[in-house]
Amino acid sequence: MVVGPRSLKALCVRSELEHRWMLVNVMAVLCLYNAASGQIVYSLTEEVKLGTPVGNIAKDVNLVIKELGARGFQIVSGPNKHYFGVNSDTGFLYVKERVDREELCPDSAACSVHLEAVVNRPLQLYRVKINVLDINDNSPVFPVSHMALNITEVTVSGTKFPLLNAVDPDVGSNSVKNYKLSSNEYFSIDVNTDGALVSAELVLNKALDREKQPVIHLLLTAVDGGKPPRSGTLQIFVNVLDANDNAPAFENAVYKVSVAENVMIGATIIKLNATDPDEDINGQVVYSFSSEGAKDILNKFAINPNTGEITVTDNLNYEESSVYEIRIEARDKGHTPLASHCKVLVKIIDINDNAPEIKMTSLYETVKEDATPGTVVALITVSDKDDARNAVVHCYISGIAPFLLEKSYRNYYSLKLGSTLDREKTSQYNVTITATDEGSPPLSSTSVITVHVSDVNDNAPRFPEPVINVYVKENSQIGTVISTVSATDPDENENARVSYTLVDSGSLNVPFSTLINVNSASGEIHSMRSYNYEEVKTFQFQVQATDSGVPPLSSNVTVNVFILDENDNSPGVLPPYSDQGSVNSENIPYSAEAGYFVAKIRAVDADSGYNALLSYHIAEPKGSNLFRIGTSNGEIRTKRRMSDNDLKTHPLLILVSDNGEPSLSATVSIDVVVVESKGEMQTPFRPVPSKEESFSDLNLYLLIAIVSVSLIFLLGLITLVAVKCHRTDGSLSRYSAPVITTHPDGSWSYSKSTQQYDVCFSSDTLKSDVVVLPTPFPPAEAELISINGGDSLKRNQTLPKSEKVRWNRHLTSRGFLISSSLVLRWRLVVSCSLSLFSRCACSSPECPSRQFLPLVLQSWSIVPVRYFVTSQGCGQTHRLAFHCSP
Numbered sequence: 001m002v003v004g005p006r007s008l009k010a011l012c013v014r015s016e017l018e019h020r021w022m023l024v025n026v027m028a029v030l031c032l033y034n035a036a037s038g039q040i041v042y043s044l045t046e047e048v049k050l051g052t053p054v055g056n057i058a059k060d061v062n063l064v065i066k067e068l069g070a071r072g073f074q075i076v077s078g079p080n081k082h083y084f085g086v087n088s089d090t091g092f093l094y095v096k097e098r099v100d101r102e103e104l105c106p107d108s109a110a111c112s113v114h115l116e117a118v119v120n121r122p123l124q125l126y127r128v129k130i131n132v133l134d135i136n137d138n139s140p141v142f143p144v145s146h147m148a149l150n151i152t153e154v155t156v157s158g159t160k161f162p163l164l165n166a167v168d169p170d171v172g173s174n175s176v177k178n179y180k181l182s183s184n185e186y187f188s189i190d191v192n193t194d195g196a197l198v199s200a201e202l203v204l205n206k207a208l209d210r211e212k213q214p215v216i217h218l219l220l221t222a223v224d225g226g227k228p229p230r231s232g233t234l235q236i237f238v239n240v241l242d243a244n245d246n247a248p249a250f251e252n253a254v255y256k257v258s259v260a261e262n263v264m265i266g267a268t269i270i271k272l273n274a275t276d277p278d279e280d281i282n283g284q285v286v287y288s289f290s291s292e293g294a295k296d297i298l299n300k301f302a303i304n305p306n307t308g309e310i311t312v313t314d315n316l317n318y319e320e321s322s323v324y325e326i327r328i329e330a331r332d333k334g335h336t337p338l339a340s341h342c343k344v345l346v347k348i349i350d351i352n353d354n355a356p357e358i359k360m361t362s363l364y365e366t367v368k369e370d371a372t373p374g375t376v377v378a379l380i381t382v383s384d385k386d387d388a389r390n391a392v393v394h395c396y397i398s399g400i401a402p403f404l405l406e407k408s409y410r411n412y413y414s415l416k417l418g419s420t421l422d423r424e425k426t427s428q429y430n431v432t433i434t435a436t437d438e439g440s441p442p443l444s445s446t447s448v449i450t451v452h453v454s455d456v457n458d459n460a461p462r463f464p465e466p467v468i469n470v471y472v473k474e475n476s477q478i479g480t481v482i483s484t485v486s487a488t489d490p491d492e493n494e495n496a497r498v499s500y501t502l503v504d505s506g507s508l509n510v511p512f513s514t515l516i517n518v519n520s521a522s523g524e525i526h527s528m529r530s531y532n533y534e535e536v537k538t539f540q541f542q543v544q545a546t547d548s549g550v551p552p553l554s555s556n557v558t559v560n561v562f563i564l565d566e567n568d569n570s571p572g573v574l575p576p577y578s579d580q581g582s583v584n585s586e587n588i589p590y591s592a593e594a595g596y597f598v599a600k601i602r603a604v605d606a607d608s609g610y611n612a613l614l615s616y617h618i619a620e621p622k623g624s625n626l627f628r629i630g631t632s633n634g635e636i637r638t639k640r641r642m643s644d645n646d647l648k649t650h651p652l653l654i655l656v657s658d659n660g661e662p663s664l665s666a667t668v669s670i671d672v673v674v675v676e677s678k679g680e681m682q683t684p685f686r687p688v689p690s691k692e693e694s695f696s697d698l699n700l701y702l703l704i705a706i707v708s709v710s711l712i713f714l715l716g717l718i719t720l721v722a723v724k725c726h727r728t729d730g731s732l733s734r735y736s737a738p739v740i741t742t743h744p745d746g747s748w749s750y751s752k753s754t755q756q757y758d759v760c761f762s763s764d765t766l767k768s769d770v771v772v773l774p775t776p777f778p779p780a781e782a783e784l785i786s787i788n789g790g791d792s793l794k795r796n797q798t799l800p801k802s803e804k805v806r807w808n809r810h811l812t813s814r815g816f817l818i819s820s821s822l823v824l825r826w827r828l829v830v831s832c833s834l835s836l837f838s839r840c841a842c843s844s845p846e847c848p849s850r851q852f853l854p855l856v857l858q859s860w861s862i863v864p865v866r867y868f869v870t871s872q873g874c875g876q877t878h879r880l881a882f883h884c885s886p
Contacts, residue, residue, distance in 0.1 A: 039129050040117075041131065042093070042131070044131070046099050046134060046135055047100065048099065050095055050096065050098070052094060053092045054084065054093040054130060056093075057086065057117055058073070058091025059091060061126050068088045068119070069089070071121050072118075072120045072121075073088050073118070073119045074117075074118050074119075075115050075128075076115070076116040076379060077115050077116075082096055084096050101133075101171075106169065107321075109171045109196075110131070112129050113129075113130045113132060114127070114129055116361075118363065123363075125376070125408065125414065127408075134172055135174070135226075136227065136229070138174075138230070139168070139232050140176045140230065140232035141166060142165075142167075143167070144234070145235065146237065147163075147234065147235075147236055148236075148239060149161055149202070149237070149238045151204070151208060151238055152208075152241040152243050152244050152337075153207070153208045153240050153243055154243035157207060158203065160190060160203050162199070163179075163199075163234070165198075165200075166179075166232050168222075168230075168232075172225075175225065176222050176223070178222075179191050179198070179221065181219070184216065184218060186204065188202075188203045189220070200222075202218075208240045210241070215237060216237075217235070218237075220234040221233050243336055244334030244337060244338045246277050246332075246338060247276065247338030247339060248275060248285045248331065248332055249274060249276070249340055250273070250328075252342065253343065255270060255272070255342060255344045255345070256344075257344065257345070257347070259346055259349065260348075262351050262353060265314065266313075268310065268311050269301075269311070271309045272303075272310070272328055272330070273308055274330030276332045278332060281332070281333040282332050282335075284332060285308075285331070285333075286306070287305050287330055288331070289326065289328065289329070290327040290329035296321065296324070299314055300313060300314045300324065301326060308328075316348055318349070318350040318386070319386070322350075323345060323346065324345075325343060350386055350387040351390070352440060352442070353386070354443070355435075355445040356384045356395075356436070356444065358380065358435050360380050360381075360415075360449050366453065366454040367421065368421075370421075371417055371421060373417050373420065375416060376416050377415045377417060379412070379414060380395065380413040381411060381413075382411045383411060390437055390439040394437075395411075395413050395436075397431060397434075398432040398434045401418075402421060402429070403415055403416065423454070423455045423491075424459065427453050428450060431448065455493065455495055457491055457552070459490045459491050460489070460547070460553035461488065461498045461545035461554065462487055463486075464486070468485065468558070470559060470560065472561055472562070473566055474531045474566045475530050475532070477530065478529055478530055479526050481524050481525065482525050485525065485543050487500075487523070487545035487555065495547055497547060498545050499546055500520050500522075500523045500545055501546065502516070502542075502543060503544050503556060515528055516561070518543055525543070533565040533607070533608070534569065534607070536563060537562070538561060540559065540560050542557065545557070566607075566611070567658060567660025568607070569605055569664070570664040571614050571656040571665065572604055572605070573601065573603045573666055574604060577601060577668045584599075584669065586598055586599045586673070587673045587674075587675050588672060589676070590674050590676050591677075592642065594639060595638060596638040597636075597637055598627065598637060598638065598672055599635075599670060599672075600636070601629070601654050601668060602634060603656045607658065610659040610660065612658060614634075614659075615631045615632065615659070617655045618652055618654060619653040619655040620651070620653035621652075625639060625640070626638060634654075636654075648673065648674050649671055649672070651672075652671070652672060655667050
């Protein structure tokens with residue numbers, strides 16, 4: 001039975017595993033963290049049991065084991081098979097899948113697995129290299145289970161015949177180290193070692209005798225160097241042929257040739273030549289491959305049996321095999337053919353025919369837009385199957401993107417955030433990674449990683465305008481939508497869901513919830529009552545838009561509601577004609593001329609605008625030719641003189657109408673009685689309450705009191721002025737007598753030569769102070785502060801030596817400024833704005849005795865009056881304004 005190489009390997013491995021314990025050799029000696037290289041290196045033998053610990057990676061990198069789960073400790077192995085895992089509770093790296101070195105690294109003597117350990121908060125990366133050590137788990141296997149050799153009986157002793165090499169997937173000491181031949185009297189083997197390659201040749205020790213033994217059975221055993229060693233066998237059948245005494249001979253035993261891997265199919269790489277001194281068919285040489293079981297040779301190359309030319313039959317690939325060893329046999333055509341052998345070593349020259357490969361591992365599905373620069377987004381690994389300079393790869397980001405590519409270790413890169421993100425501007429980035437090698441010409445490859453930016457609540461809702469004006473008619477229905485506010489939020493999902501609430505500005509004494517209401521979802525503003533323009537003309541409130549983010553953000557809009565007037569109030573007639581249902585009477589003399597004033601109707605309307613614009617008309621009698629009324633002022637006058645045909649009593653019905661739509665009106669009845677003379681004119685009194693009579697008496701008494709107080713005040717002012725003039729000392733004699741003057745604006749002043757003091761009063765106080773400073777001391781520089789933008793004295797300008805005016809800063813709250821160092825104070829007191837007097841309160845030994853300054857109040861009024869105090873000195877005039885109120 002013929003057993004294939006794979007079946008034989010499986011049988012050997014199974015037998016080995018059944019009869020011995022698996023050797024687990026975890027070499028913790030090599031577990032170290034090299035700060036320069038950035039790697040943790042472990043060593044592990046292949047075929048260990050699942051769950052076997054490799055090393056405590058958390059301890060080796062000084063991580064706190066209790067924090068591993070919270071920090072998301074994980075192992076990233078890229079797109080390859082996940083052979084290893086990590087226990088987040090203990091920090092141990094363990095075997096997760098079966099580790100077969102021959103499967104991982106079939107053509108490499110050294111085998112390692114590269115991992116990346118990732119821990120968050122903060123993000124840290126650790127490179128882990130696990131060297132997979134070979135164990136002797138594979139037996140040597142020959143390409144075929146048996147082979148035949150044809151050897152003539154005249155072959156001289158010492159002739160060597162090449163044998164097939166056994167293949168052992170193990171490496172190092174576990175690979176094929178020796179060959180053994182079964183005991184026989186004719187042959188031995190010669191074992192050759194060329195580096196890691198061990199080959200065997202069959203050596204003829206004794207001349208063959210076909211008549212004695214035509215077929216010789218041999219068993220070749222290949223033994224590896226494992227402990228215990230494993231072996232494989234090959235059956236050799238030697239057919240002894242009749243004599244052909246000269247075998248073909250090659251010029252060289254070994255031929256070497258170099259071929260580029262992109263050589264065209266059909267190209268000849270070498271032409272071999274073997275010579276045979278025999279004649280005829282014994283000297284004709286036929287070339288062939290002696291390694292019949294080497295399928296890779298037969299698939300890649302072909303040899304011309306007549307010429308010895310070796311040609312390429314398939315594409316060569318340096319990355320698959322860099323060297324091919326071809327064994328050639330030259331055999332003559334004799335009846336007992338003789339053969340000789342040589343070896344051709346074909347070295348494949350690498351060309352840059354492989355573009356770099358890019359492998360990406362994303363650490364996050366989405367990146368928050370508030371992520372800080374430097375956040376690692378993905379891990380990138382680049383590789384190139386070529387060799388030397390063709391395998392040197394440079395990686396970079398193509399295009400413009402807020403990311404950086406940082407090289408961490410050899411061909412490992414980290415894709416980091418280079419600047420801040422804004423999802424509202426860009427919600428997704430397609431980052432193109434380009435890798436280029438240093439070959440000639442260079443090859444490159446690209447890979448795109450999509451980075452999704454997740455939203456954070458960093459935008460408050462925005463209204464189109466900060467202020468909204470809403471106009472609402474009065475008497476509108478309750479629940480009417482008077483306006484709709486809308487705010488937009490550039491965020492998304494919950495961060496963009498806006499709700500509206502009402503913010504009471506406190507401008508009214510009633511809760512705003514009784515006036516308006518806002519729909520939290522739609523922003524519609526509903527009226528909660530019917531508005532009355534005569535009660536409320538306008539009010540203001542704020543609507544707040546708040547999103548649903550965490551934390552929520554909000555913004556306000558001010559809403560001004562203006563109530564529009566409707567004509568809902570009729571005109572009202574003012575006294576004395578306001579009694580409803582009564583007839584008023586007015587007398588006019590018979591001698592009244594045309595245009596004689598009879599009466600004046602006064603009316604008001606609570607509405608505004610055109611709704612309150614009133615017009616007066618005589619409704620009855622229609623077409624009256626004796627009286628007319630002013631349509632705008634309500635004055636009733638005669639059109640012409642009286643005649644004997646006119647009635648003595650003329651009943652008039654006056655219609656007062658507004659200009660609203662529709663128009664509202666009120667009426668008043670007046671009987672105009674014609675009397676013969678003015679002496680007979682008496683206005684008939686209507687019945688009124690007795691309190692009006694007492695009110696009239698009070699007015700009379702008030703008028704008498706006002707006149708009396710005014711007279712006393714005038715006498716006092718005249719006396720004060722006279723006393724002041726007589727008691728003026730020498731220092732004041734050089735100025736002219738005081739003069740009381742009035743101004744066109746209604747103010748009055750007390751003037752003394754070049755100095756003049758005008759007095760007025762403030763509405764918020766009944767007394768104010770004006771300071772005059774006569775002093776014997778040398779003049780000191782001072783500065784008067786201007787009031788209400790008026791003039792002021794300059795810093796180097798002074799009043800006369802005997803008198804100087806300053807304004808005391810302590811009276812700022814009364815509307816003007818006065819400096820300190822008072823010497824002479826004039827206190828002016830107003831009493832009911834009817835009388836005014838002044839007295840001098842001396843606060844200096846040099847101050848003259850108490851004086852009274854007579855001041856005359858030009859006119860008085862029961863409404864607030866504005867007066868002025870003016871100081872004229874040094875050629876300039878300074879005024880202070882006062883308001884007087886009763």
